[in-house]
Amino acid sequence: MNVMIIGAAGMIGRKLSERLAKDGGLSGKPIERMTLVDIVAPSQPAGFAGKVGLETADLSAPGEAARLVDLRPDVIFHLAAIVSGEAEADFEKGYRINLDGTRALFEAIRLAGEGYKPRVVFTSSIAVFGAPFPETIGDEFFSTPLTSYGTQKAICELLLSDYSRRGFFDGIGIRLPTICIRPGKPNKAASGFFSGILREPLAGKEAILPVSEDVRHWFASPRAAVGFLIHAAEMDLGRLGDRRNLSMPGLAATIAEEIEALRRAAGDAAVKLILREPDPTIMRIVAGWPRAFDTKRAEALGFRADASFDALINAYIEDEPRARG
Amino acid sequence: MNVMIIGAAGMIGRKLSERLAKDGGLSGKPIERMTLVDIVAPSQPAGFAGKVGLETADLSAPGEAARLVDLRPDVIFHLAAIVSGEAEADFEKGYRINLDGTRALFEAIRLAGEGYKPRVVFTSSIAVFGAPFPETIGDEFFSTPLTSYGTQKAICELLLSDYSRRGFFDGIGIRLPTICIRPGKPNKAASGFFSGILREPLAGKEAILPVSEDVRHWFASPRAAVGFLIHAAEMDLGRLGDRRNLSMPGLAATIAEEIEALRRAAGDAAVKLILREPDPTIMRIVAGWPRAFDTKRAEALGFRADASFDALINAYIEDEPRARG
Numbered sequence: 001m002n003v004m005i006i007g008a009a010g011m012i013g014r015k016l017s018e019r020l021a022k023d024g025g026l027s028g029k030p031i032e033r034m035t036l037v038d039i040v041a042p043s044q045p046a047g048f049a050g051k052v053g054l055e056t057a058d059l060s061a062p063g064e065a066a067r068l069v070d071l072r073p074d075v076i077f078h079l080a081a082i083v084s085g086e087a088e089a090d091f092e093k094g095y096r097i098n099l100d101g102t103r104a105l106f107e108a109i110r111l112a113g114e115g116y117k118p119r120v121v122f123t124s125s126i127a128v129f130g131a132p133f134p135e136t137i138g139d140e141f142f143s144t145p146l147t148s149y150g151t152q153k154a155i156c157e158l159l160l161s162d163y164s165r166r167g168f169f170d171g172i173g174i175r176l177p178t179i180c181i182r183p184g185k186p187n188k189a190a191s192g193f194f195s196g197i198l199r200e201p202l203a204g205k206e207a208i209l210p211v212s213e214d215v216r217h218w219f220a221s222p223r224a225a226v227g228f229l230i231h232a233a234e235m236d237l238g239r240l241g242d243r244r245n246l247s248m249p250g251l252a253a254t255i256a257e258e259i260e261a262l263r264r265a266a267g268d269a270a271v272k273l274i275l276r277e278p279d280p281t282i283m284r285i286v287a288g289w290p291r292a293f294d295t296k297r298a299e300a301l302g303f304r305a306d307a308s309f310d311a312l313i314n315a316y317i318e319d320e321p322r323a324r325g
Numbered sequence: 326m327n328v329m330i331i332g333a334a335g336m337i338g339r340k341l342s343e344r345l346a347k348d349g350g351l352s353g354k355p356i357e358r359m360t361l362v363d364i365v366a367p368s369q370p371a372g373f374a375g376k377v378g379l380e381t382a383d384l385s386a387p388g389e390a391a392r393l394v395d396l397r398p399d400v401i402f403h404l405a406a407i408v409s410g411e412a413e414a415d416f417e418k419g420y421r422i423n424l425d426g427t428r429a430l431f432e433a434i435r436l437a438g439e440g441y442k443p444r445v446v447f448t449s450s451i452a453v454f455g456a457p458f459p460e461t462i463g464d465e466f467f468s469t470p471l472t473s474y475g476t477q478k479a480i481c482e483l484l485l486s487d488y489s490r491r492g493f494f495d496g497i498g499i500r501l502p503t504i505c506i507r508p509g510k511p512n513k514a515a516s517g518f519f520s521g522i523l524r525e526p527l528a529g530k531e532a533i534l535p536v537s538e539d540v541r542h543w544f545a546s547p548r549a550a551v552g553f554l555i556h557a558a559e560m561d562l563g564r565l566g567d568r569r570n571l572s573m574p575g576l577a578a579t580i581a582e583e584i585e586a587l588r589r590a591a592g593d594a595a596v597k598l599i600l601r602e603p604d605p606t607i608m609r610i611v612a613g614w615p616r617a618f619d620t621k622r623a624e625a626l627g628f629r630a631d632a633s634f635d636a637l638i639n640a641y642i643e644d645e646p647r648a649r650g
Contacts, residue, residue, distance in 0.1 A: 110416075130567060134465075142467045142468065143467065144486070144568050146490065148487055151483050151487040154483050158468070158476050159476070159480070161476065162470070162473055165471070166416065242469065243469050
């Protein structure tokens with residue numbers, strides 16, 4: 001097995017490469033080679049017996065996609081993207097990286113010839129959906145993104161379906177829930193507080209809650225997200241038919257439920273570190289986000305969400321042993 | 326008013342330019358200039374008092390979109406596309422013309438600057454939908470095209486929404502039903518018989534019916550389609566919010582209903598000219614097409630379908646006086 005991860009320096013990319021290094025195989029076959037690609041140098045995963053190639057590349061630059069495809073990976077995880085805020089602030093960069101970069105990859109695969117037909121696992125986003133939403137978003141709800149990032153992801157989903165239908169590769173696009181608990185430092189993303197109000201108190205630090213406790217959102221742990229990616233790489237994609245993109249299962253939880261799970265994991269002292277500072281701007285942004293999904297299709301196809309918010313917190317504590325205060 | 330029609334040499338483009346020439350105005354303002362653009366030379370519409378520019382251009386060729394946008398049309402009707410069969414047969418040409426050409430137009434508008442913000446009316450297609458369908462396709466059903474053509478149209482819809490949301494232009498995408506009765510000679514499109522079994526008998530000629538009489542489909546006359554385009558150019562697009570693309574109302578009718586309307590219009594002798602020659606290939610293709618839509622939204626926004634199949638046939642007889650046998 002020759003595996004490539006594009007976007008390997010990101011949080012999910014790192015966790016995926018660590019998991020693959022630990023497993024040593026995919027679909028019951030040993031991984032002989034792992035190529036880690038990102039726009040900044042990715043780091044070597046620990047304890048991997050096979051060969052590792054580290055590549056710094058911008059997919060949207062001429063010839064770069066073809067250079068990567070020349071390595072003929074059997075499985076390509078394409079996680080690379082600039083984030084929502086940056087794609088909104090820089091229109092041209094967003095389309096160049098998130099759309100043209102992905103299309104360049106798909107084109108390089110199509111043009112490779114010689115019967116080359118890899119598995120392509122693409123991470124899409126629930127940002128392909130835009131308010132107003134139904135109570136839960138089902139598997140046939142339409143894409144009406146309200147950001148350029150969501151538009152770019154929705155377009156890549158359509159391309160992935162068409163390239164798969166035409167037989168150029170065997171693709172699947174998975175829409176990840178909001179990742180929680182995101183390890184590391186607080187960032188400026190409007191969604192940052194969903195992780196922050198757990199991560200910071202678990203480390204004995206204060207965290208700001210800018211919205212009310214009845215806000216409901218849709219979550220998956222990094223561990224569950226990596227599980228989705230591995231399952232997407234291993235499953236029989238014939239079961240998808242022509243509908244190659246799907247929303248991943250997640251946990252629908254309110255802030256109040258998050259807080260109660262924190263209390264069970266770390267006690268009242270941790271909960272007291274959450275400072276309520278309502279922020280009308282963040283409240284308005286969050287009001288436009290999807291709250292819950294009906295992911296029957298992904299579940300029937302074997303994708304599994306975290307069992308509970310307690311399990312999600314426990315996964316964080318196990319996976320990030322140095323993150324406790 | 327400075328109006329541009331891209332794809333002006335096509336059937337709908339010609340009828341639209343004739344209607345605008347006859348009306349002489351749009352949104353209550355006189356049309357001073359009409360620029361007709363196509364990859365083949367468009368023809369001059371009769372009886373137009375204003376200036377007409379005839380342009381032969383391929384939008385996807387470097388600089389061509391900018392050259393057209395330099396004329397600063399107030400309204401751009403973008404109807405140009407290669408058809409479904411050709412986009413399926415020639416993958417690269419389909420993406421170049423239907424996707425890159427449209428994107429080049431949108432980019433040229435974005436880059437024009439100087440506060441230029443035209444109305445853009447884009448013709449999309451019900452090919453953005455792919456089987457399996459619900460009994461009727463509602464306004465929130467997702468796009469899962471089963472052709473490269475449908476994929477290209479769905480992508481352009483997403484781009485149109487995002488460019489409109491960002492304020493680069495004021496866009497609307499309308500998905501036309503199958504046009505019936507299509508004037509002119511029989512063509513090789515799999516959908517050709519829907520028009521052929523009316524058009525040919527009305528001219529005293531035989532026509533082949535390759536499917537069974539219970540096949541149901543979704544229709545609009547050329548006259549109704551032109552009406553949709555004019556309404557899309559004149560209406561207040563603020564009413565669309567961020568959902569800029571919508572399925573147009575149509576007539577859902579079975580082949581049997583078509584035939585009975587033909588009988589009322591032209592008698593048993595005309596109906597006897599329909600030859601039943603079942604074609605398993607066409608039957609299979611047609612089985613994958615949408616049958617009926619719920620177009621509440623478009624109707625609430627003032628788009629009006631043909632009143633009945635009789636009205637649709639009468640519109641053809643009035644608009645194509647030389648087409649009778």
